[in-house]
Amino acid sequence: MVSPTITAIIFDLGGVLIDWNPRHLYRKLITDEQEMTTFLDTITTPDWNEEQDAGRSLADGTAALVARHPQHRELIEHFYGRWSEMLGGAIQGTVDILTELRASQRYHLYALTNWSAETFPVAQAQFEFLNWFEGIVVSGTERMRKPTAEFYHLLLTRYGVEVQEAVFIDDNLRNIQAAQAIGLHTVHFQSPEQLRTELEAFGVLPAVR
Structure with a gap:
C-alpha cells in the first residue's frame, strides 16, 4: 500500500x-467513586459541557444547570469555578x-x-x-x-x-x-x-x- x-x-x-478530566476535580469533592461518576454522567454531562464548548457562556451554562438541579448548586458551580483543577498535565x-x-x-x-x-x-x-x-x-x-x-x-x-x-x-x-x-x-x-x-x-x- x-x-x-x-x-x-x-x-x-x-x-x-492535555489530560483534561473532570474527575481530577470531583474526586476532591465527592469521596464515593460511584456517586461521583453518577454526578458527572447525569448532571454535569458531556453534552452540557459541549454547549459551552459551542459558545454558550460559562455563566449561562451554569445558571441553566443550577435551575434544573438546584440541590446540586455548589457542585455545579465548582465545574467552572475550579475548572483549572481538571487539568491533569500534559x-x-x-x-x-x-x-x-x-x-x-x-x-x-x-x-x-x-x-x-x-x-x-x-x-x-x-x-x-x-x-x-x-x-x-x-x-x-x-x-x-x-x-x-x-x-x-x-x-x-x-x-x-x-x-x-x-x-x-x-x-x-x-x-x-x-x-x-x-x-x-x-x-x-x-x-x-x-x-x-x-x-x-x-x-x-x-x-x-
Whole structure:
C-alpha cells in the first residue's frame, strides 16, 4: 500500500495532548467513586459541557444547570469555578511526538479543539506547546464544534489545507468518523505509542526498529 502524501497534521487537544478530566476535580469533592461518576454522567454531562464548548457562556451554562438541579448548586458551580483543577498535565508521549514533528519542519501543525473560549486561555498559559501550532481553531470562539462538518472545513479553508494531505488525530470516535466522512486521514488516539505506530505507517514519522 502506498502511503498518502501528508503535508499537515491536525491535533485534537484534550485527551490527546492535555489530560483534561473532570474527575481530577470531583474526586476532591465527592469521596464515593460511584456517586461521583453518577454526578458527572447525569448532571454535569458531556453534552452540557459541549454547549459551552459551542459558545454558550460559562455563566449561562451554569445558571441553566443550577435551575434544573438546584440541590446540586455548589457542585455545579465548582465545574467552572475550579475548572483549572481538571487539568491533569500534559500527555508527555504525545508532546514528544509533536516535538519531533515540529523539529522536522516537514509538516504544517494545527489544532482543532472543542473548548470553551473562556477556559482555553487558562490552558494556553499553562502549556507552552500550544504556541507551536500554526493555527488553533477553538470551537467556543467559532461557535461551532466537532463533529459538525463545517467546523473541520473551517480549519481546512482558513489555512489552505488540502483534505487528502492531512492527518487528523482525536480520541473521540465520533469526531474521527466525522473527519473520515469529509475525506481526512485519521488516527483514533488511544495512546502515544499507538499514535507513533500509526504515524509511522503514514510515513510521517520514521519507523524505528
